[in-house]
Amino acid sequence: MLNGIFFVCLSLSLCAVGSSLSCRWMQQKFKQFSKNSVDIIDTMANNSTNTTEDAGVGFPHHVYNQASKASAEDKLHFIVQILEEMVSLFEKDTSKSSWEENTEENFLQVVTRQEKGLRSCIGTHKKENTKLHMYFRRLSSHILKTMDHSAEAWELIRKEMKTHLVRADLLASSLLINSVACVVISVFVFSPTVPCVLCQFLIVLHVSSPANNSTNTTEGAGVDFPNHLYNIVSKASAEDKLSFTVQILEEMVVLFDEDKNNASWVKNTEENFLQIVTQLADGLRSCIGNHSHKKKNRKIQMYFKRLTSHVLEPMDHSAEAWELIRREMKTHLVRADLLASSLLTN
Structure with missing residues (x-):
């Protein structure tokens, strides 16, 4: 199948x-x-x-x-x-x-x-x-x-x-x-040595805001990075891995709908970032057909909600809060890259 x-x-x-x-x-x-x-x-x-x-x-x-x-x-x-x-x-x-x-x-x-x-x-x-x-x-x-x-x-x-x-x-x-995202994933089954162009895209899709000197993390606000969820998904089927990646990208876009007036980046930079992430999610969704409508991972949904309630809202959507979110999202893109890379070796 x-x-x-x-x-x-x-x-x-x-x-x-x-x-x-x-x-x-x-x-x-x-x-x-x-x-x-x-x-x-x-x-x-x-x-x-x-x-x-x-x-x-x-x-x-x-x-x-x-x-x-x-x-x-x-x-x-x-x-x-x-x-x-x-x-x-x-x-x-x-x-x-x-x-x-x-x-x-x-x-x-x-x-x-x-x-x-x-x-x-x-x-x-x-x-x-x-x-x-x-x-x-x-x-x-x-x-x-x-x-x-x-x-x-x-x-x-x-x-x-x-x-x-x-x-x-x-x-x-x-x-x-x-156009490339779906092509790369779809040829995995025919050529397991194809370079992971998709992975390269995921690596570079981060908000290009001026990094500040904050050493805080979301863990300091009581929100741990969901490493265990990535570990579970890493053992799942190819379809489930792709569905999980799509959900990460979709949750990321929703998170950036929060108030960003105090964020340190330029508005059009953020718009460009979200446009590319959305297009990538749409491309991946087309690769998994009916499987794209699978039930959402409840734990990942709750994790993203905690980023809003435990980080953004208590810190009044400040520049520092958004810098924590930016770094967290970059980590997700890197982990999604690793998840996609695993499809090449299967």
Whole structure:
């Protein structure tokens, strides 16, 4: 029966991969070009601390959130439009900007090649996102024109474009993560020596908040890490191991719904983290079919509830409380990695 489940999962995951992952440019070139564009735009910085929100143009987080739930092809169309709008924006008068002209030319060349490479992955052109287009027009009219295309205005634009490059990279990366997770698990049955790409994803999925110097642990608050539960599950069937991992990821997402106003990390960093964790949970759930609806592990549910009642609430959802939670969640991701690794050796 297990072989049948994995066979079905393989079929589903191959269909889910879609045009984006069958595109060689996306697989081999996108990440390098994405890194290069961010590196170059970093060299164009000056010391301004203002933001575009000060000029009445808020970053379109809601548009990205909508795109994150779209199909793979629509995500790629969205990223292509971001890059196209970016290039068009830099066609405005940059004579007063603080950066060198050849640096700007190099940046636009990299972004243009990135846009063309992604376009080769998706074929026909779709209607542009109107809200995104209007946002870029506001950047031009509310910031560049109002501030006479000054160096300060261009620094606001530069910082905003860097945020777009980072968000676009995360959006593209989610395609690879969401599609690869099920494929890796499904091929375990056919090739036990396959490298654990899923495990690598689990290792890096932690909140990138500035670590503080607290030496406290959740155990100090009366909440022990559930090592015994992991030990029990390590002896369970492959389906049960996957179901347990899915539950860990789901409980983690629910925990982060608590009040985080005092947390030390940036909000969009947390949003990106939760988006990836959710996509990974969805990918794993598709690998276990009807088994994904198995009864929840009651003890793990109670453990996560204690993290709220014994750590977050008594410490008033403080930055220190959230740092304890962050470290605890990282430990879960590492243990989940080990659990997934055990499937390779069975």
